[in-house]
Amino acid sequence: MTRPEWFVALGLLVFALGSVRLLFVRDTVTRLVALNIAGAGVFLVLIALAARTDPPDPVLHALVLTGIVIAVSVTGLGLVLIRRSDDGADESRDGDAP
Amino acid sequence: MTAAVVLDALLAAGVLVTAVVALWHRERAASVTVFLGFGVLLTAIWARLGAPDVALAEAALAAGVTGALMTTVVAGRTRSTAPASRSSRAVDVAEGAVAVGVGVALTAVTVGAMRSAAPVLTGDVATEALPDSVVAHPVTAVLLDFRTYDTMLEIVVLAVAALAAVSTLRDAAPALSVPVDRRPVLTGAVAALTPVLVVLAAWLLVAGSDRPGGAFQSGAVVTGIVLLTVLTGTLRLPSARTTRLLLAVGSTVFLVVALATALTTGWLTLENPWGGTAVVALEAVLAVSIGVCLAVLALAGSTRA
């Protein structure tokens, strides 16, 4: 197996770990961490694919850059929601909002 | 050569171990800390795989800013709200086994696909088209010349995320309110550091047109600057209105540029001679926008609704 193929394997494994754990774990922060790890796995696959050619494929690098910014904004929003639901868990009544 | 292989193997092992620990650890704070370690190792791997831009972004954004965001939330709340289900060791192993199985299966298919890959990759076509682009550095050319539309959407995503975060605050005109830490040593250090960071951000921005760097990386540094100055009180927290204004300015400019180019050269088409300067201008707007949006996300996270 060539070097890019090894890193693709690593990426896929990290993605699988992250995704599986995301579907089964209960704690919200850990789920967000799992989401980030799964995303990192996918990015690792993309960058490994880019490394197949010399110079490496700039399109895939740009995709991963865009992906990272989206991942960060999603994580930011997720954390704000975690904070709100933690506040909410203290005194909100059950059931749906008006 | 074997040293490189050993280094790669070590980095790979490190990434795997930190991932597993971060995912399966019971304690919230511990899993977040290990996750930050995972981010650092990942930065090294990006460098090893010949992707300096991504390494920079990973270090600044993924490890840096995400770390800041997570610690602000987790620091406040160490106990995890979810019921501490003592799922037994066997369940964890089973989950791990499933993951490994999925990983191996996907690898088999992907490697097969890589080996019968198409002769012409888009990357090669992009590299050939580089000379006609308005920017020299390949990654920046893709981001801001070939696939400008993607970058535009991505900035809108960031602005919307920040807006959504701000909109969850309680009162109608949500203003950010954050505990300020005025310890002299800290404020002194920040006062000294800020100009250096500003220069670094500016340099990163300009460098982007012909070497690794650019809007995303300098945006992260801008986030750092904003957070440091606000948390130490050197920069007064903006009012609700100005917060919203700053949030939206980045994507508004980009969208206006899109409309402008539509009427002239064609949607998002940048041409020389003004193409190069347009890219740098766009990058500046991007950097400020990313900086502000991520800072707002962090501050909204720590503002008590």
Next chain:
Amino acid sequence: MTSLLPAFVVVPALVATLVAMIPRIGAVAAGATALAGVVAAVALTLRVSADGPVDVALGGWAEPVGIALRADGLSAAFVLFTAVVVLVVTVFASGSSAARGTPFFWALSLALWSGLNAVYVAADLFNTYVALELVTVAAVGCVALGGRSAAAPALRYLLVAVAGSLWFLLAVGLLYARTGTLSLRLALDVLRDPTDDGALVATVLILATVGLALKSALVPLHAWLPPAHAGAPAAVSPLMSAVVIKASIFVLYRLWTSLPADAATTSLAVLVGAVGSVAVLWGSLAALRQARLKRVVAYSTVAQVGYFVLLLPLVVPALRPEADDAARAVAELAVQGTVAMVAAHALAKSAMFMAAGCLLHARGTDEIAALRGAVVTNPGAVLAFGVAGVALAGLPPALAFSGKWQLLTAVLESGQWWWLIALLGGGLLTAAYTVRVLAVFVAERETGTENTPVPVRMTAATLVTAVAAGIAGVASAGWLATTTVGVF
């Protein structure tokens, strides 16, 4: 004159950012944009049916380097019904601030609409991913407008939706590994070579289908939808159920009507169809048991998603190398029928959620038991809810009836008669949970429940949408024909 296709994405986004800066002008700006959007969508549909799909290369660079946008019959149909739903919900939302949650509703809903249009006109797979993320973030923002108790469902929705997008992104990565391009059309040209790409195409489809099923809440991956859609404010729920889940459904159709099929993908399609049938029955039975009105309508969405994936097993035979004209005819019928069902669901479901919103506004709760005698206090909302239920069940003369007619014909011609159970059974169950709720609305009224008057424009918007969904079936032939232009 450069094509106006990108305007569908840029204009709503620009108005969204302007409204974010100046919330005061929210209602007027959103209303004007929505109206313009409907007019533009109709023009696009006419243009596509007249001279075929519209292709635009962005940034001055052609594929594969640059990003291309493409609007064929399928995209035009989705853009059209989305614009109509956004217009109607905008009118509804302008009626009451409680329905909007916070003043940010306008900015977030416009950004959501921009993201949806971006998905529908995308021809580049990574661009589709970014557009899906924009839809997700905006949608989560909208759900979170529901206040403190909506934060947890919104978070759960965010995690599930982004996970789904990542699975889709990995599928795109795999496709790039083999074909070296992000453009779906160019990838197809590479894949059509006889080298056996069966394994790869199957994996790409499995990854993408699971990811997109997660985002469209296909049973068993549906648990996140009811709390999110029911917990959202009254004006957000219709947007969520009627149009947001359609983005991932559209991408599913885009993939399944393009990638070449073989024995493996055919069996995968049948599996997805089976899961869809279970979803129709599962969702409907769950809807029958809910005690809160918005939960009934949310589970109805889970059921209807089952219908939408029934397209897959009917379309796949037409994509096999040895496909004959009969298979292609079945596929065309199936696409027409399903798109009509999707559009009809968008109208009827938004009307149903708006009706629930009206009743919630009037009685202060959506507890079904507390809505006895609503027919006397809010006749318009009850009539709209009934008509919307009829339209959802696909009873004539509703638009869904024309869709169901085409789908039934396709099922009979393809010989796969077993999909009849879900198609016909689902309609009955939909009628069942609608009538169950109507019976309470009609029952004699308990004294003492307070009743605040509902602004006229809210009831009017609800009734107009419901009636439109209810009678559109008789005039949908021309529009149905356009939905398959350029799809195969």
Next chain:
Amino acid sequence: MSASLIPFAVLATSLIPAVVIFFLPDDATRIRTTLNLGGAAAKVALVAALIPAAVDGERFEWRSAFVPGVDLVLRVEPFALYFLALSSVLWLVTTIYAVGYFRDTPGRSRFFGFFSLCVVATTGIALAGNPVTFVIFYELLTLVTYPLVVHERSAAAIAGARTYLVHTLIGGVPLLIGVVWLTERVGSIDFADRGSDAMTQFAAREPVTATAIFVLILAGLAVKAALIPVHGWLPRAMVAPAPVSALLHAVAVVKAGVFGIVLLVDYTYGVDVAERLGVLTPLAVLASATIVYGSVMALRQDGIKARLAYSTVSQVAYVTLGVAVVSATATTGGIAHIVNQGLMKITMFFCAGLFAVVLGITRISDLDGVGRRMPVTSAAFTVAAVGMIGIPPMAGFLSKWYLAVGSVEAGQPWVLGVLVASSLLNAAYFFPIVHRLWWKTGDHGRVAGIEAPPSLLVPAAVTAVATVVVGLVAGWIYSPLNLARIITEGIYGL
């Protein structure tokens, strides 16, 4: 076949009032009543004008695409006008009755809105030119009658309405799948006098599929035609207010089912194809069983409306029997019975409504001596009852006579036996009522002035007189019987 908007005009006479009435406040009685009566009168006039043209062979048609390849067709031809004439006249009379019945009750605009929509659906069914259009208006009828049945919002009304919906919606499934399968196999065929040749070739090519489709569509139609075993909803839907029971369950809804069966047997498959497939004899047996079962069950009911409901189940099956027996005379009798049974049954429902409103009587056992207290109503009821039993000169006699002669011609004498048995049973469950009305004594107080509000009494009297007149003028060219004969000649190609 001139493409024209006339079919639309007929539809509009009840569609426009329906849409307007929904938005009228309840107390706008004058506007609502003028709209209602104006629409009804306009429809009767339009239909009356169209009948001579149709008899001379004029045909009007409106066509538009439903889905690519399948059209919506509305066409004016004798059989459509025949059913339209009945429903429009009775809609006019029932509107008058309903205005009086609901004088100052809540929800009148809602009621009359759906009431007019129901007539729109019935008109659509009559004018339907192909199976798709028929199914659309057929299901629409189900939907718009639900609010009428549930109008009084009592628990019983809601339960009755639910049963009604369960039956009719479930019935809609085989009907829909049957029509889709038919259109998929044979293409978008229109109703034609002797069925289309595409249909004949298809029946020859795939007899098993053709029979399966026939059974599916028949199952869907049987629910509304109240053939056993799917008749259960009719008695339970009697909880609806009197005008609803009168128009819907004696005329519109039940007749739509039977009208569909005639369209299926004679205008889609054609009599010869149906006979060759061998589906008519089982249909005749089913109809006969329903006739006898309906009559027997009617005997055991003490509630006036319940007995009338089971009587309807039995009487409506005559039409199916007429179609199932392969002879022009029998089919003429069957088709004539659509009008005859409609007139007689609506009179009885009006009277039942009067007994309930004026004296609060809903049970047959309480009817002793009511004849003296409410002579006009009782007389109307008696006329209708005698007609039902089949005694000349009332209309009922004619259709039973034609059915009897037809069955002998067709070589199915056992049908004659069924007719005689059912007539005896009719006598068995109607004469006791007549006997109680006139020959029993009961203290119901003196009649002060006229016995009931005129808006309720006049309709009952009018329809009773009509029953007699229809019987007497059978020879007139435009009489229901003669129209039935013209229609049958078309069906059998005489």
